[in-house]
Every structure is written in C-alpha cells, then in structure tokens.
Amino acid sequence: MEENQIQARLRHVAGIILIAVLLLLAVGIGVAAFLVNSMVEVTNSQMRAETEEYKSRLNKQISSDFQILTTMSSFLEFSDVEQADNFARILDESSLRNDFVTMAYFPVDNTGIVAILGDPVRTSVQVTDMQPEVQDVVYRTWNGETVLSYLFESELTREKIFVYGIPVEKNGQVVGSLIASDQLEIFSDILSGDTVLGGNGHIHMINTEGRFLIRSQNAIVQEDIETIFEGPYFSDEEAERVQAALAAQETIYTSFRYKGHSYQALLQPVGINNWYMLCVNSMQESSGIYRIVMVIAVTFAGALLLMVILLTYGYRLTRHSNQELHAMAFQDPLTGGDNLRSFMLRLTETMPQSGDVNVVALNVHQFKFINEIFGRERADRLLCHIHQQLSGHLLPEEFCCRDNADRFFAVLRGTDAGQVAERLNQIVEEICRTALVNHSSDYRVMMYCGMLSAAECAAAPQDINGAMTRALFALERAKNANLSTVWIYDAELHKKEEIDNYVQSHMHQALQDREFCMYLQPKIDLRTGRLGGAEALVRWLPGNGRMLYPDQFIPLFEANGFSVSLDLYMVDCACRQLRAWMDQGIEPVPLSVNQSKLLFFEADYIPKLQQIIQQYNIPAHWITLEILEGLALENAEELNARIEQLRKIGFHISMDDFGSGYSSLNTLSRLHIDELKLDRGFLMEVVNQGNIRSRIIMEQVVQMAKRLGICVVVEGVETQENEELIRTLGCDFGQGYYYSKPIDTDAFTARFWGADQGKQAEK
Incomplete structure (x- = not known):
C-alpha cells in the first residue's frame, strides 16, 4: 500500500478520534453544568423549605399571643371584671404567666391599667403618657383594628419590643383596648438555632429597606452593618434587582460574594409588617462542585485515553465485519429480506x-x-x-x-x-x-x-x-x-378452545384430586313450603381458583366418554354427604344425581351403584337418578328394563328437562319413572309470553303425571308469581333461584339445619 494512502487512512482515523474526544469533552462539560445546576436547585429547594418552616413557627407564635389576648378580650366582653378592684391584679398575673413584658387595658376615652413585668401595676394611666408607638396601637384598636406594631425601643425596658393590640367590645361597640408587648428575644430564640440546612445555613429577619431587624448568631458577614446592601457584597445590578423585589414583596433567590467565596441566599416575605426572611446557605457554593468536576474530568480523561486505544485497535475490524454481522442478525439468507x-x-x-x-x-x-x-x-x-x-x-x-x-x-x-x-x-x-x-x-x-x-x-x-x-x-x-x-x-373462540384444552388435559387428574365439587340446589315442597330434596350439581374448582361451570366441560365429557366416570363420582359424593348428615343425627333429604346416556347402559352400571351405596350404608331411596327423555327414543323397552332393575333396588328415577327437546306425552306412559322434571322453558312461555296454549299443555302434563303416580318438579322458579302458578297447576316441587342458587354442601347444611349442624357435618 502506498504511503499517501496509509497517511490518508491514519488522518481519517485521527479525525474520528478527535471528533469522539470533542464529543466526550462536550458531554463532560454538560454533565458538570448539569450537576452544578442540580445542586443549586436542590439548595434553593432546601432554603425554601427551611424558610417556610421558620415562617410557620413565627406565625404560630404571633397567632398564639393574639389568641391569649383574644381570650382575655372575650372574658372582658361578657363580664364587668374591668370594673372590679382586682382587675389590676388579674392583668398582672396574666402578664407573668404569658411572659409578656407589659400588658395594659385602656377603656375608650378613659384612664387605663398597665402591668409591667417585675414592677408594680400602674393604674389611672393616660394614653398620652405612653410612647407614641403604643399610643398608635391603642388608637387603632379603639377603631376596631387588630394591630401588631413595628419593632421599637421601649422607654421602660430600654430593649426592642413590639406591641400586640386587639379591641374589646361589648354589645357590638368597642369599649376598650387590650395590649401586650414582648421583647425581640422571642424572634431571636426562633431564629438563632443551628439546625438550618442541617447546620449549614442561617436565617436573618430584615425589612423592605434591607435593614436587619434580627441577625443570626451564625452570620457569615461578621462586620457590623445596618443593611444587607452595605459593603461590596452585591453587585450594583444584583442590588437593584433585590431592592425591587423587596419593594414588591416578592420572593427572590440571589447570591453574594464574601472573602472570595460565593454564597446562595433566599429572601422571602413573612407576610407581617413587610418583614422578610433572609436565608443564607453557609456552605461555599463551589466547594463541593469543584471536587465533582475534578472527578468527572479525571473519569473522562481516562475514558478518552481508553477510547483512543480501542478506536485505533478496533476500527478496521469493526468496519469490516459490521455489515456481515448485521446481515446474519437481521436478514433472511434465502429471500434477502428481513428475518x-x-x-x-x-x-x-x-x-x-x-x-x-x-x-x-x-x-x-x-x-x-x-x-x-x-x-x-x-x-x-x-x-x-x-x-x-x-x-x-x-x-x-x-x-x-x-x-x-x-x-x-x-x-x-x-x-x-x-x-x-x-x-x-x-x-x-x-x-x-x-x-x-x-x-x-x-x-x-x-x-x-x-x-x-x-x-x-x-x-x-x-x-x-x-x-x-x-x-x-x-x-x-x-x-x-x-x-x-x-x-x-376470534378472542372468544380462542378462549373457549383454551378452556377445552385445559378440560381435556386435566380432567383425569382433577377427578383424582377431587377438584370436582358437589353443589346442591334445593327442591321445595309446594304443599308445606319446606325442603323436600335437592339436586346435586357439579362444579370444577381447579387449583388456580377459577371455577369452571358444567356448560364448560359437560359437553366435552359426554363427547369423550369421561361423563361415565364423573357421574359415578357424583353418586359417590351424594352418598358421602347423606352419610355425613345421618352420622350427625340430621334427617337427610333425597338427592338427585344426573346420569348420562353412556353410563346408563354400561354393563356394570348397576353393580357399581350398589357397591357405592353399600360402601356408605345408604338406603337407595335417598338417591334419585335423573335421566334425559332422549334415552327413550332409541330403545324404550331396554330402558324400562334397566329402570325396573334400579327401582327394585330402591333408587328413584327422574326424567329431567321434560319438554326441552323431544317431549311426547306417550313417553310418560311408556317409562316407569317416579319423577318428572318440567323444563324451565315451559314455565317461561306461560309466564313471560302469556301463552295460553302452553299453560293448557303444561296443566295437562301435570294432571296426567299425577294420575300415573308420578311426582312433578318444575325447574326455573324465579319469582313468587312463578311459585303461585305451579302450585295452582298442582305441581309437587319447585326448584330455582327463587328458593336458592346452587350452593356448596357446607352452606346448604348450615342454611337448612343450622350453622352448628353444618360444622358438625363438615367434620
């Protein structure tokens, strides 16, 4: 490779490195500036919070003192104690107890009483004998004002004090002025603490001219100055900005320099007599920042050096392999498009x-x-x-x-x-x-x-x-x-298929773990209004706590044959519950259990039923086996033979959902059943649609069943009107939400035999 080409590439690499260095330098400066601004903002927030706290304490103190005077004013308003001889003593004791320097009462256009801390009480004092500042407070309270004076030097104590004054009224008229004075130390006690900004700050009180009313003992500026504008601490421009803010009673953040260091300050109005709080952060504004900036500088210097080394070493390799890596990661090798x-x-x-x-x-x-x-x-x-x-x-x-x-x-x-x-x-x-x-x-x-x-x-x-x-x-x-x-x-279809998949993959384990639970819905005897039986209904309670209802799994079980195992399981549950009631001395009621077509014609169906009732020693007549009328359409003779076998053992046979599908009155004459359950559709047509023909058919079905000695149960009873209708038609039992929704066996036992019996049956 020629020398000029090598030099060109080196210059190219050097240019990249230089740009990267400049970028990192800019980032470093930006981070440092961000940190400085962040610290200033944090300090300003802290000063604001501290100032608010001390303002609150001052206002609470002043409010407390005013409350004391207000209480005494109320006392004077509803009594004539100021006319009594001992009023001077009362005033003196009040002054002592509340640490006031003086307390005084001046009736309107009359002489007053003055109690001075540590001196005898003075009576018959003229208002004009008092200092002008006190006279101003008295006259203003006679005019109905509540007054807090400015600070002034007391002629009596030779200390700076301020005066509270409130009017005393009777029958809506001002009759006098109640005043109290206190020393400046009350504010000094509040402002001289060393906890401001965690010990790194202090607070002064000034007026709108910047004159110090109270100076903290921990002040940074040690010179004896009268105002914050004395000395070369503020620049001319900053001093003008602060003076304008003070005049407008605005909050302002500022800074000043003292002995070569810069400090942050906050001036915030107190809201009383144009007073201001001056909060100063006594930590040097720059002391911590320099260390941070130095750390950042060293860090970035090391990073820059490392970057130069890495860029010099890896530039060629990175550029050469970048496209290949990108293609391997994001490109389909066959089509050339996205993977x-x-x-x-x-x-x-x-x-x-x-x-x-x-x-x-x-x-x-x-x-x-x-x-x-x-x-x-x-x-x-x-x-x-x-x-x-x-x-x-x-x-x-x-x-x-x-x-x-x-x-x-x-x-x-x-x-x-x-x-x-x-x-x-x-x-x-x-x-x-x-x-x-x-x-x-x-x-x-x-x-x-x-x-x-x-x-x-x-x-x-x-x-x-x-x-x-x-x-x-x-x-x-x-x-x-x-x-x-x-x-x-389709979200709903997918949800159903998810449930179907869960049902078919968990049904055997669920049966083994007894996740199928028996719920009972009562049958009410329409003649007596009392419990006459109950239907056993299955609910699936998986380990995840989400209940599955029969319509979510029964159709699948009937299709895959699992209903055979579940039906026998439900007979077992019914017998176990009957045994529990009998063992606790509870007279049980018959329980109806649904039986599927597949199970009813199993060769060993009847022996299995006998085995279950023998295991629990349950008389068979307590169990009613519910079948669907569709069974009679295929082979009524074989069905009747199976029914007769079951009835001889003692089981009762019920035809469920009569009228929902292939109802035929001839079915009643062909099957030797004990109970007929009318589908709720019969009742709904009569009640909701006012179908006279349906009522006639329903009435005839009931009468025919009665003549054949078949007990009639009506499902879907939801209102009192429903109950009155089926009672009028001569039905024997009602079942539906009017009486109760299906409930678990504990709740069923507690409801119909009492809570104590329910607990015993559970055990």
Whole structure:
C-alpha cells in the first residue's frame, strides 16, 4: 500500500478520534453544568423549605399571643371584671404567666391599667403618657383594628419590643383596648438555632429597606452593618434587582460574594409588617462542585485515553465485519429480506404507537409436497417469489419477513378488519396466480392466512409475543379450511378452545384430586313450603381458583366418554354427604344425581351403584337418578328394563328437562319413572309470553303425571308469581333461584339445619 494512502487512512482515523474526544469533552462539560445546576436547585429547594418552616413557627407564635389576648378580650366582653378592684391584679398575673413584658387595658376615652413585668401595676394611666408607638396601637384598636406594631425601643425596658393590640367590645361597640408587648428575644430564640440546612445555613429577619431587624448568631458577614446592601457584597445590578423585589414583596433567590467565596441566599416575605426572611446557605457554593468536576474530568480523561486505544485497535475490524454481522442478525439468507428478529423489532416499535396495525401470518398449503415433488431449488424459488410479491404489495409503512420454511409474517395497516382481510385476500390471490412451481400451470399453489386485527393489537399494544401467537392461532384455524383463505383471530373462540384444552388435559387428574365439587340446589315442597330434596350439581374448582361451570366441560365429557366416570363420582359424593348428615343425627333429604346416556347402559352400571351405596350404608331411596327423555327414543323397552332393575333396588328415577327437546306425552306412559322434571322453558312461555296454549299443555302434563303416580318438579322458579302458578297447576316441587342458587354442601347444611349442624357435618 502506498504511503499517501496509509497517511490518508491514519488522518481519517485521527479525525474520528478527535471528533469522539470533542464529543466526550462536550458531554463532560454538560454533565458538570448539569450537576452544578442540580445542586443549586436542590439548595434553593432546601432554603425554601427551611424558610417556610421558620415562617410557620413565627406565625404560630404571633397567632398564639393574639389568641391569649383574644381570650382575655372575650372574658372582658361578657363580664364587668374591668370594673372590679382586682382587675389590676388579674392583668398582672396574666402578664407573668404569658411572659409578656407589659400588658395594659385602656377603656375608650378613659384612664387605663398597665402591668409591667417585675414592677408594680400602674393604674389611672393616660394614653398620652405612653410612647407614641403604643399610643398608635391603642388608637387603632379603639377603631376596631387588630394591630401588631413595628419593632421599637421601649422607654421602660430600654430593649426592642413590639406591641400586640386587639379591641374589646361589648354589645357590638368597642369599649376598650387590650395590649401586650414582648421583647425581640422571642424572634431571636426562633431564629438563632443551628439546625438550618442541617447546620449549614442561617436565617436573618430584615425589612423592605434591607435593614436587619434580627441577625443570626451564625452570620457569615461578621462586620457590623445596618443593611444587607452595605459593603461590596452585591453587585450594583444584583442590588437593584433585590431592592425591587423587596419593594414588591416578592420572593427572590440571589447570591453574594464574601472573602472570595460565593454564597446562595433566599429572601422571602413573612407576610407581617413587610418583614422578610433572609436565608443564607453557609456552605461555599463551589466547594463541593469543584471536587465533582475534578472527578468527572479525571473519569473522562481516562475514558478518552481508553477510547483512543480501542478506536485505533478496533476500527478496521469493526468496519469490516459490521455489515456481515448485521446481515446474519437481521436478514433472511434465502429471500434477502428481513428475518423474524428484524420483523419483531420493527413490530415492537410500531405496534405500541399505532392503532391500525394488523399482524398477518401466511403459509403455503402442503409445501412439504412441493419440496418433495419439485425439489428444493424450485421450492426455494417459490419462497422468493412469495416474498417478492408480498413486499411489492405493501404500503410504505408496512413490512414483512420470512420466518422459516414457508411461513411468512406481515404487518398491514387499517382499522377495518374486513377491508384489511379483503385486501389480504387479493394479495394472496395475486401471489398464487403468478406462482408457477414448474413451467406449466398444472399445479395450483394455495395459501392460507391468519390475521390479528388492529382492534386486538390495540387492546394489548405491548404484548408483541402474544400478538404473534394469536396470529399463528388464527393461521392454524385457517389451515383446516383447505383452500386459500383468511381467518381473523376470534378472542372468544380462542378462549373457549383454551378452556377445552385445559378440560381435556386435566380432567383425569382433577377427578383424582377431587377438584370436582358437589353443589346442591334445593327442591321445595309446594304443599308445606319446606325442603323436600335437592339436586346435586357439579362444579370444577381447579387449583388456580377459577371455577369452571358444567356448560364448560359437560359437553366435552359426554363427547369423550369421561361423563361415565364423573357421574359415578357424583353418586359417590351424594352418598358421602347423606352419610355425613345421618352420622350427625340430621334427617337427610333425597338427592338427585344426573346420569348420562353412556353410563346408563354400561354393563356394570348397576353393580357399581350398589357397591357405592353399600360402601356408605345408604338406603337407595335417598338417591334419585335423573335421566334425559332422549334415552327413550332409541330403545324404550331396554330402558324400562334397566329402570325396573334400579327401582327394585330402591333408587328413584327422574326424567329431567321434560319438554326441552323431544317431549311426547306417550313417553310418560311408556317409562316407569317416579319423577318428572318440567323444563324451565315451559314455565317461561306461560309466564313471560302469556301463552295460553302452553299453560293448557303444561296443566295437562301435570294432571296426567299425577294420575300415573308420578311426582312433578318444575325447574326455573324465579319469582313468587312463578311459585303461585305451579302450585295452582298442582305441581309437587319447585326448584330455582327463587328458593336458592346452587350452593356448596357446607352452606346448604348450615342454611337448612343450622350453622352448628353444618360444622358438625363438615367434620
């Protein structure tokens, strides 16, 4: 390589390093400036908080003193004690107890009483005998004002004091002035503490001219000055700004220099007599900052040196490998487009910010056979064609990728799911129309798509993995259609399929773990109004605490045959509960248990039932087996034979949901059942729709059942009117939410036999 080329590259590298150094230097200066500003802001906040605290304490003290005078004023208002001889003594004692320097009472246009701390009480004192400052307070209170005077030097004590004054009224008229004076030390005690800013600050009190009213013992400026503007501490410009703020009673942050150091200060109005709090941060404003800046400088110097070394060493390697690494990380090697990782990153940036993102998954029908029949090369060309066509149909803000094999993902924009699906159909049709696996057109490529709509994406904009999963779920549903189609994700359908999957994968373990629980719904005897029985209903309580209801798992159990095991399990639960009641001396009621078609015709069905009742030593007549009338449509003779066997053992047989499907009055004459349960649809037609024909049919069914000696139970009783109707029709029992919803066995026992019996039965 020629020397000039080497020098050019070195200059190039040096330029990059110089730029990086300058950038780091700028960052360092910025960080230092930020830290300085942050510390100033923190100090200002602390001074503001401290000043507010001391203002509050001053105001509380003044309010407390005024409250004392107000209390005495109220006492004078509702009594004639000021006319009494001992009023002077009372005033003197009040002054002593409240640490006032003086207390005095001046009736309007009359002589007054003055109690001076440590001196005898003076009576018959003229207002004009008092200092002008005191006279001003008295006259103003006679005019109905509440007064707090300015600070002044007392002629009696030769100390700076201030005077409180409040008017004394009787019958709405001012009759006198009650005043009290206190020394300046009350403020000094409050302001001389060494806890300001954690011991690193102090507070003065000044007036609007900047004159010191109270100086902290810990003041930075030791010279004896009258105002804050004496001495070369403020610049002329800053002094003017502070004077303007004081005149306007505004809060102002400032700083001043003393012996070569800069200090921060806050001036805040007290709200009383134009007084100001002056809070000074006694720590040097720059002392800690310099150390911080030095640390930053050293840190950045080390970082700069390290950076020079690394840049010099790694520049060529980084530049050479960057593109290769990027391609490996984010590019699909077959199509040259984005891979799944790149797609996910773009989706992560796009989906949370947009409400019109639709996530689409695409696949080729039977792609493995295309690979097998036409070979890997042609199959790869097909994939490249699909990616090219898909990319060509995308709008500027849309993007796509190939995941693996023949699966693609894309993002389409639009808020109307139907319109987006229609557009996707057109894209797929165009891809399939132009996709020729071989040179003839005898093989038709078909694709199927799953789509997650923009509404679903917007519902969980941060759940990128969930969006991809749901799009794949929709893709799987589309696969079963066996034609080029688009399937839009259905959340409710997916939720149902999730539940179905959980049911079928956990049912055996749930039965083993006794997660199926028996709930009871009472049957009420319409003649007596008392409990006449109960129906055992199953609920599934998984370990996750979410209850599953029968309509979520019973249809699946009937389809896969698991209902056989569950029905026998429920008979076992019913017998166990009957045994528990009997062992506790509770007279039980019959329990009805549903029996499925599959179980009813099992060869060993009856022996298994006998084994259960023998295990718990339960008379069979306490168990009513409920069957559906549809069983009679297939082989009534065989069904009747099975019913007769069960009745001989002692079981009662009930026909459930009569009238819901294939009801026939002839069924009643063909089956030897003990109980007929009318479906709630009968009752609803009569009550809600006022169907006279339904009422007649219902009445005839009840009467026919009664003549055949069959007990009639009506389901779905929800109101008192429902109950009155079925009682009028001659029904025997009512069951429904009017009496009770299905409840667990403990609650059922406690409700119908008392809480104590319920606890015993539980044990």
